[in-house]
Amino acid sequence: MRTLDLTGVICPMNWVRARLALEGLGPGEALTVRVDPGEPLESLPRSAEEEGHDVTIDGDRVTIVKR
Amino acid sequence: MTLSDSELERYSRQLVMPEWSGEAQERLKRASAIVVGVGALGSPAATYLAAAGVGRIGIVDSDAVELSNLHRQPLHYTPDVGGAKAENAAVKLSFLNPEVQLEPYPVRLEPTNAGPIVAGADVVVDCSDSFATRYLVNDASCAEGVALVEAGVLGLSGLVTSIRPGRSACYRCAFPVEPPEGSVPSCREAGVLGAMAGIVGSIQALEALKLLTGVGEPLLDRILQLDGADLRQTIVATERRAGCPACAAVPAAAESR
Incomplete structure (x- = not known):
């Protein structure tokens, strides 16, 4: 499973970096990112869901399963 | 090819x-575009191509900036009057995006140099202001198998079409009869509103970006006609013409981009 520490990376750069990492994965593969609380933790999972990926949140860790 | 932090x-x-x-984005970075004419259409077209990150942009224009250009050519400013348009545009665009390689060609496009200038490019954006140059750009792009975005603007009306030589109708397929010189007013003689040219040039940039990246559906075998007076748009279907002197003999370009 790929992981990416995106703490300290503001919107939308955190989603830019997560998207680029997702591009390197196949369907069904997972990416876990750590993001800051507040806007990043609210906005990044929503962006991922809007593109059809499965998203689970555990604390500050967001796991995105590529569709 | 990876993108740097500042590019991201x-x-x-x-x-x-x-x-x-x-x-x-990486496809754009590897791509090479030629913009023919950096006036009313070419200013916005080249600006958005450079801003979006097209790796190499060649700018062909032999004219000098005139005061009467400034109302519709937003890459050229009042202090630039008298300077060469191609070089002025390259300077301005290098301020906008230093990641882009800019190549000014301060020459007039002629049958002798058109082929070598467009050869090797991934897309040609025709922002010229005469029918003679438009047919020349079409023919050279077809002969070299380079994708092309054609457009024209006059007064408050404009048209745009995209061409993949060998696969979709070229400009000559759509308009097989060249208007005799002087029969149609160029924007030099007729009026044109800068904002309308800006719309059409921006659509050209959008088409070129679509052709380069594969995103969206370019105006292949379709001509967009836009009337600025009421902003009504019409799309006219075109098709390849058997025996077209420009593109009939062109093999379909590889499905690379």
């Missing part, structure tokens, strides 16, 4: 578009 930040607002991707 520069292009972040297009990289987050669902339709876009890092791969699309």
Whole structure:
């Protein structure tokens, strides 16, 4: 499973970096990112869901399963 | 080819578009575009190509900036009057995006140099202001198998079409009869509103970006006609013409981009 520490990376750069990492994965593969609380933790999972990926949140860790 | 941190930040607002991707951005970075004419259409077209991150942009224009150009050619400013348009545009665009390689060609496009200038490019954006140059650009792009975005603007009306030589109708397929010289007023003689040219030139940039990245559906075998007076648009279907002297003998370009 790929992981990416995106703490300290503001919107939308955190989603830019997560998207680029997702591009390197196949369907069904997972990416876990750590993001800051507040806007990043609210906005990044929503962006991922809007593109059809499965998203689970555990604390500050967001796991995105590529569709 | 990877994108630097500053490129990721520069292009972040297009990289987050669902339709876009890092791969699309890298394709742009590897791409080469030729903009023919950097006036009313070429100013916005070249600006958006440079801003979006097309790796190499050649700018062909032999004219000098005139005071009467400035109302519709937003790359050229009042202190630039008298300077060469191609070089002025390259300077301005290098301020906008230093990641882009800019190549000014301060020459008039002629049958002798058109082929060598467009050869090797991934897309040609025809922003010229005469029918003679438009047919020349079409023929050279077809002969070299380079994708092309054609457009024209006059007064408050404009048209745009995209061409993949060998696969879709070329400009000569759509308009097989060249208007005799002087029969149609060029924008030099007729009026044109800068904002309308800006719309049409921006559509040309959008088409070129689509052709380069594979995102969206370019105006292939379709001509967009736009009337600025009421902003009504019409799309006219075109098709390849058997025996077209420009593109009939062109083999379909590889499905690379």
